Amino acid sequence: MKDENISFVNAVVDNGNDEEKKKGKVCILAVESSCDETSAAVVSDGRNVLSNIIASQIAIHKEYGGVVPEIASRKHIECINPVIEAALEEANVTLDDIDAICVTYGPGLIGSLLVGVGAAKAIAYAKKKPIVGVHHIGGHISANYIEHDNLKPPFMCLVVSGGHTNIVEVKDYGVYNIIGRTRDDAVGEAFDKVARTIGLGYPGGPKIDKLAKEGNSEAIIFPRGTIEGAPYDFSFSGVKSAVLNYVNSYNMKKESFSQADVAASFQAAVIDVLVSRTIKAAKEYGYKQIAVSGGVACNSALRKALKDQCDACGFELFYPSPVLCTDNAAMIGAAGYYEYMRGVRHGLDLNAVANLTFE
Ligand code: KG4
Numbered sequence: 001m002k003d004e005n006i007s008f009v010n011a012v013v014d015n016g017n018d019e020e021k022k023k024g025k026v027c028i029l030a031v032e033s034s035c036d037e038t039s040a041a042v043v044s045d046g047r048n049v050l051s052n053i054i055a056s057q058i059a060i061h062k063e064y065g066g067v068v069p070e071i072a073s074r075k076h077i078e079c080i081n082p083v084i085e086a087a088l089e090e091a092n093v094t095l096d097d098i099d100a101i102c103v104t105y106g107p108g109l110i111g112s113l114l115v116g117v118g119a120a121k122a123i124a125y126a127k128k129k130p131i132v133g134v135h136h137i138g139g140h141i142s143a144n145y146i147e148h149d150n151l152k153p154p155f156m157c158l159v160v161s162g163g164h165t166n167i168v169e170v171k172d173y174g175v176y177n178i179i180g181r182t183r184d185d186a187v188g189e190a191f192d193k194v195a196r197t198i199g200l201g202y203p204g205g206p207k208i209d210k211l212a213k214e215g216n217s218e219a220i221i222f223p224r225g226t227i228e229g230a231p232y233d234f235s236f237s238g239v240k241s242a243v244l245n246y247v248n249s250y251n252m253k254k255e256s257f258s259q260a261d262v263a264a265s266f267q268a269a270v271i272d273v274l275v276s277r278t279i280k281a282a283k284e285y286g287y288k289q290i291a292v293s294g295g296v297a298c299n300s301a302l303r304k305a306l307k308d309q310c311d312a313c314g315f316e317l318f319y320p321s322p323v324l325c326t327d328n329a330a331m332i333g334a335a336g337y338y339e340y341m342r343g344v345r346h347g348l349d350l351n352a353v354a355n356l357t358f359e
């Protein structure tokens, strides 16, 4: 029985490709289930999205203030087959038209990943199709290819999601050099935790983004975490604790504080370090094209700050539409296509890897 809290969205974007081009040559069925979105997409020639079905569980996990892994995997099991069927139907193709199946095999929640990997392997076995395992972060980066025909490696990419914060040199399709990483929380995680601290609920990122527009970003000066000897690394535990201390001090005095000012000031502190380090990295490594991806790339203030800095430096900025920033299978199809084209194949022994590394 279909859960009424879960609706299917077909998140295709208009990237100006005509019908002829959409038919493409290589047709990928992509599957993504690493966290709380069950998604399947049909992508042709890596950049043309024929369908991108996303079944989000946010409405379910909201009640608990965050993703409950056991519930997530059960919901993936309920959704995976209908989501794949809907992706094929919306794209107007059958499994016989598919050249390869690409699936996220890590990093992520193990129970969630296993559902997607299991479904992809079952189809690959039944239809005798090749299977390609895709790294989730490579997927986020590749989301940028879908709407930007002119974006080609090499370029610099800022990856900001619920699980990752990286400055990445994209040397070629699927070839990455990690320049900066977080030493503690990922930036999306910091957004979610701060939102909970000031009473905004889950998922915190979009709520802070919205509320910050009504606040003063200079009202409170929160720390900008730096790491000695590692100019491109990040630390968000300091700013997170500073917000907690600020809120506790008001609560103890039984005084109220401005949620909007805290949201705006926290967001400003985080954006300051993300933008300055990305621009510095692009300058030092000699890149004039910068891309940003991952759920936090939806953040309106981050996009504006990056745009302003890129304009000032004569750099070109790329970012996906919001629906392609958060988890979706089209981005896995884009990344998977380039892996497939350079000969990457996995066997039916492909396994999910919760802490799959990226370097
Ligand atoms: O990429 P994603 O969908 O999942 C992971 O791979 O982690 O990112 C989810 C994260 C969450 O932490 C969410 O709060 C954050 O992206 N996020 C935002 C915004 N929209 C989503 N953070 C800040 N501003 C937003 N507008």
Ligand code: ZN
Binding pocket: 136, 140, 161, 162, 294, 295, 326, 327
């Ligand atoms: Zn993600």
